[in-house]
Amino acid sequence: MARKVREVMTGNPVAVARTTSLAEAARVMRDADIGDVLVVDEGRLRGILTDRDLVVRAVAGDRDPAETAVEAVCTTDLVTVGPDEGVDQAITLMRRKALRRLPVVTGNGELVGVVSLGDLVVEQDPGSALAAIAAAGPDS
Numbered sequence: 001m002a003r004k005v006r007e008v009m010t011g012n013p014v015a016v017a018r019t020t021s022l023a024e025a026a027r028v029m030r031d032a033d034i035g036d037v038l039v040v041d042e043g044r045l046r047g048i049l050t051d052r053d054l055v056v057r058a059v060a061g062d063r064d065p066a067e068t069a070v071e072a073v074c075t076t077d078l079v080t081v082g083p084d085e086g087v088d089q090a091i092t093l094m095r096r097k098a099l100r101r102l103p104v105v106t107g108n109g110e111l112v113g114v115v116s117l118g119d120l121v122v123e124q125d126p127g128s129a130l131a132a133i134a135a136a137g138p139d140s
C-alpha cells in the first residue's frame with residue numbers, strides 16, 4: 001500500500017509569526033538547525049522563509065534584519081500538500097515545481113507538518129548515500 005505524506009513528514013514544524021524580525025527568524029533557524037521556518041498568522045500558514053530568502057531578498061537587498069519583518073521577504077505563493085496524499089504525489093509535485101520542501105496542511109488550512117526532500121529520500125531509498133546524509137545530524 002502506498003505510504004501517505006503523514007507517515008514521512010516532520011510534524012510540529014518550526015513556525016514564526018509574520019511580524020517576527022528577520023534577525024529573530026534567523027536565530028530560530030540557527031537554534032533548530034534548519035534551513036527554513038514557516039510563517040503563520042493566527043494559526044494559518046501565510047508563507048515560508050528560507051535561509052536563501054534571508055540572503056538573496058534581505059541581506060542583498062540591504063534590509064535591516066532587526067527592523068524588517070519576515071512577511072516582507074518570505075515566499076507567499078505557496079505549494080502545499082495534504083497529510084493524506086500519497087508520497088508519490090508529493091514527489092511529483094516537488095519535481096514539477098522544483099521544490100525542496102512542502103508545507104503539509106489539512107483541508108481546513110491547519111498546518112500539521114512539512115515534508116522535505118530529505119524526508120522523501122530517506123523514505124524512497126533508505127540505504128542510499130543521500131539518505132544517510134539526510135538522516136545525519138549536524139556535525140555527524
